[in-house]
Amino acid sequence: MSDGKLVGSYIVPVHPHTVLAADQNEGWGRLRDAFGEAAQRIKDSDADLLIIYSTTWPSIIGHQIIADPNPEWVMVDNDFHDLGSIPYSFNIDEEFAHAWNQANENRGLKSRTVAYHGFPIDVGSVVALKLLNPDNAIPAVIVSSNVYANRAETTVLAKACMDVVKATGRKAVAVTAMSLSNRMFTKPIDPKDDKIHSLKDDEWNRKILEFLGEGRLEDVGQLSRTIHRQIRVNKVVAFKPMWWLSGMNQNRNNLTGEVLAYEAIHGAGGAVVHLDPAASGAGDKEYDEDDVEYFLGERNVLDAQSDETETVSDPVSAKPANSNGPALWEPTVSKDSVNSSAAPKPVGAYPHARRVGDLLYLSGVGPRQPGTNSIPGGPIHDADGQPLDYDIKAQTHAVVQNITRILEEAGGSINDVLDVTSFLVDMDRDFKGYNEVWAETLGKVGPTRTTLAIRALPTPIAVEMKVIAKAPAKK
Amino acid sequence: MSKGEIVAGCLAPHPPHLVYAENPEQNEPTAEGGWEQLRWGYERLRESLADVEYDTIVLLSPHWQTYIGTHFLGLPKFKSLSVDPVFPNLFRYHYDLDIDVDLARQIHDKAADAGLAVKMMENPDFRVDYGTITTGHMFNPQWDKPLVVLSSNRSRDYYSVEVMQEMMMELGRVTREAILASGKKVVVLASNSLSHRHFTTESAIPEDMSKEHITSHAMHLWDMRMIEYFRTGQSQRILDEMPEFTEQAIAESDGGGLSWLLSTLDIPNYPGILHGYGTIIGTGNAIVEWPERNHKEASE
Numbered sequence: 148m149s150d151g152k153l154v155g156s157y158i159v160p161v162h163p164h165t166v167l168a169a170d171q172n173e174g175w176g177r178l179r180d181a182f183g184e185a186a187q188r189i190k191d192s193d194a195d196l197l198i199i200y201s202t203t204w205p206s207i208i209g210h211q212i213i214a215d216p217n218p219e220w221v222m223v224d225n226d227f228h229d230l231g232s233i234p235y236s237f238n239i240d241e242e243f244a245h246a247w248n249q250a251n252e253n254r255g256l257k258s259r260t261v262a263y264h265g266f267p268i269d270v271g272s273v274v275a276l277k278l279l280n281p282d283n284a285i286p287a288v289i290v291s292s293n294v295y296a297n298r299a300e301t302t303v304l305a306k307a308c309m310d311v312v313k314a315t316g317r318k319a320v321a322v323t324a325m326s327l328s329n330r331m332f333t334k335p336i337d338p339k340d341d342k343i344h345s346l347k348d349d350e351w352n353r354k355i356l357e358f359l360g361e362g363r364l365e366d367v368g369q370l371s372r373t374i375h376r377q378i379r380v381n382k383v384v385a386f387k388p389m390w391w392l393s394g395m396n397q398n399r400n401n402l403t404g405e406v407l408a409y410e411a412i413h414g415a416g417g418a419v420v421h422l423d424p425a426a427s428g429a430g431d432k433e434y435d436e437d438d439v440e441y442f443l444g445e446r447n448v449l450d451a452q453s454d455e456t457e458t459v460s461d462p463v464s465a466k467p468a469n470s471n472g473p474a475l476w477e478p479t480v481s482k483d484s485v486n487s488s489a490a491p492k493p494v495g496a497y498p499h500a501r502r503v504g505d506l507l508y509l510s511g512v513g514p515r516q517p518g519t520n521s522i523p524g525g526p527i528h529d530a531d532g533q534p535l536d537y538d539i540k541a542q543t544h545a546v547v548q549n550i551t552r553i554l555e556e557a558g559g560s561i562n563d564v565l566d567v568t569s570f571l572v573d574m575d576r577d578f579k580g581y582n583e584v585w586a587e588t589l590g591k592v593g594p595t596r597t598t599l600a601i602r603a604l605p606t607p608i609a610v611e612m613k614v615i616a617k618a619p620a621k622k
Numbered sequence: 623m624s625k626g627e628i629v630a631g632c633l634a635p636h637p638p639h640l641v642y643a644e645n646p647e648q649n650e651p652t653a654e655g656g657w658e659q660l661r662w663g664y665e666r667l668r669e670s671l672a673d674v675e676y677d678t679i680v681l682l683s684p685h686w687q688t689y690i691g692t693h694f695l696g697l698p699k700f701k702s703l704s705v706d707p708v709f710p711n712l713f714r715y716h717y718d719l720d721i722d723v724d725l726a727r728q729i730h731d732k733a734a735d736a737g738l739a740v741k742m743m744e745n746p747d748f749r750v751d752y753g754t755i756t757t758g759h760m761f762n763p764q765w766d767k768p769l770v771v772l773s774s775n776r777s778r779d780y781y782s783v784e785v786m787q788e789m790m791m792e793l794g795r796v797t798r799e800a801i802l803a804s805g806k807k808v809v810v811l812a813s814n815s816l817s818h819r820h821f822t823t824e825s826a827i828p829e830d831m832s833k834e835h836i837t838s839h840a841m842h843l844w845d846m847r848m849i850e851y852f853r854t855g856q857s858q859r860i861l862d863e864m865p866e867f868t869e870q871a872i873a874e875s876d877g878g879g880l881s882w883l884l885s886t887l888d889i890p891n892y893p894g895i896l897h898g899y900g901t902i903i904g905t906g907n908a909i910v911e912w913p914e915r916n917h918k919e920a921s922e
């Protein structure tokens with residue numbers, strides 16, 4: 148199957164006016180027309196999947212994904228119930244929803260699918276699907292906005308989604324249902340009097356749209372927090388959708404953008420924007436927040452102990468890990484050792500790395516996650532030694548991530564890697580996946596490499612790498 | 623017409639886990655119990671009011687969120703299925719509730735006269751939020767009394783806790799006036815948790831009580847401070863500390879319910895009865911009753 152990809156991205160407004168009252172205000176009508184234009188473009192792109200990230204569906208337990216193949220109900224808005232009701236019946240790609248859910252878990256996210264009769268699909272998703280996919284010709288998925296999610300979590304959510312898009316060879320369209328400025332008038336207004344709530348909101352909206360028109364999506368993503376402070380009512384869901392959409396687009400800044408409409412909806416900024424993956428002239432990023440592949444946030448709040456951050460560096464203070472694996476140790480400390488709290492704890496008395504002259508020797512690095520000790524892609528066996536299914540690619544990615552962290556702690560980067568010895572516990576099963584991730588990551592750096600099959604590793608992991616790197620210049 | 627009366631005001635939280643754990647026939651999922659401290663608390667509250675006669679329940683839930691003023695359910699009957707968008711695994715409840723439209727309109731009109739933005743909700747397709755239903759069910763599982771349901775005006779999100787509280791004090795004042803003028807006997811319920819920081823994971827068995835605890839010590843201290851004020855009749859201090867409490871405990875009082883309740887009760891300086899306290903996925907929840915009989919004693 149050919150590799151799947153994103154064939155387009157759209158930003159669309161959330162309020163029901165475009166569906167129910169487009170004739171009551173010229174601006175609402177223009178937004179409605181822009182929806183129509185976007186729908187046509189989506190059709191012309193031969194897309195076979197619509198992915199909606201909606202800011203009007205908040206969640207608390209990780210992210211939720213609609214997996215009911217045919218959700219049907221009648222939507223009435225909390226505020227604008229007097230505009231009428233929107234009956235809906237959607238075509239949801241149940242299989243994709245489940246695969247995305249799994250991909251989220253592989254990348255360290257909490258996630259679940261939702262398939263209950265009568266589940267209330269939120270206003271933003273209903274409006275988007277009604278107008279972008281009027282005949283339900285294209286199957287869709289809808290994901291919630293987690294109330295507590297930060298940029299890392301939201302970015303990883305997008306990457307997990309793209310894992311599935313690629314693996315299943317889809318031609319997907321990503322949609323964020325959102326307002327720009329979201330300050331509404333707090334009293335009923337006559338439709339003909341609608342305008343952006345304030346000049347400041349309007350100016351910010353136009354600045355955001357200028358960036359998007361130039362295809363500078365990642366720059367808008369990295370301005371999210373500022374935008375939120377400046378023009379957003381402090382609702383539970385912050386201005387996260389640009390993080391997600393940028394993650395869906397490899398955090399690119401050189402898309403081809405076009406603003407199809409920008410109008411007020413009861414004071415809030417509503418825009419329909421099309422971002423085409425074709426590269427435009429723009430490209431340099433003005434901002435430089437980190438990229439992130441796996442979510443490492445503390446999520447084990449139900450188990451009080453696992454939350455603790457260890458500060459002791461005594462090698463004899465070995466403390467048992469979970470029952471599936473050996474005890475964990477604090478990394479040992481010596482004159483030339485390099486240890487990182489962002490790397491997983493050792494399983495014996497040794498440091499994460501040691502500097503000798505111009506070289507840095509790393510202890511074997513596996514995929515275990517710092518803090519939680521969890522294994523992206525899952526452990527290879529359970530506590531009783533019963534084999535489990537696992538994802539070698541996720542594990543390999545996590546190894547590379549851990550190597551990166553240790554090298555960054557030493558003041559260097561992944562580009563400093565010179566030589567790698569890789570250990571696989573199942574060469575037949577795993578070489579291919581491991582090799583693919585290698586090609587995407589360290590393969591681009593270019594170190595020498597030796598790959599060995601071995602019987603076992605100390606923890607229930609399938610891959611470990613022994614690394615020698617150039618030591619960064621001493622300050 | 624005889625003078626209306628508020629026979630009791632209660633803080634009556636609504637995490638859907640409580641209905642889930644009760645296993646009523648209206649709710650689709652089933653549980654092996656859980657959150658008993660709070661469910662026993664509701665039991666005590668119901669017993670406490672078992673012999674008290676009243677006509678209507680007036681309730682404000684933070685899960686009908688409106689930005690354009692305060693809205694009131696405005697049709698005599700709502701019947702449908704309510705699925706919690708956050709915990710759909712726990713709450714899929716078939717409800718059938720009656721609305722006291724007259725009283726709703728009376729409060730609505732008085733609020734409009736006072737300059738508050740208000741709207742009657744008269745769309746028959748509207749689905750009632752799970753907060754209203756959970757509190758409604760836990761307080762009165764027979765559903766044999768009509769309700770007045772007020773939305774949560776998100777003025778805290780829009781402006782600040784202070785502005786929210788000012789608006790809710792005014793809304794409480796007119797709610798009280800309208801009730802007294804209506805000739806009806808009424809119970810007033812504010813449906814909200816106290817500290818409101820959730821766990822972001824759920825255990826495999828949601829009702830596994832070995833996993834339930836407050837999210838942090840700071841949250842516990844805030845909850846206990848508020849409970850102390852409830853129990854000693856220090857409502858004014860609650861109102862005074864509302865901005866700090868709401869910010870620091872991420873409290874669900876942000877929806878305005880608690881401020882509105884205390885104002886509707888004319889800022890009670892008599893002790894409330896604490897019927898129960900417990901945590902639900904880390905959030906703090908108290909069930910408190912301010913009975914009218916105490917009010918009478920206090921003013922004698």
Ligand SMILES: [Fe+2]
Nearest residue numbers: 637684753874
């Ligand atoms: Fe709530």
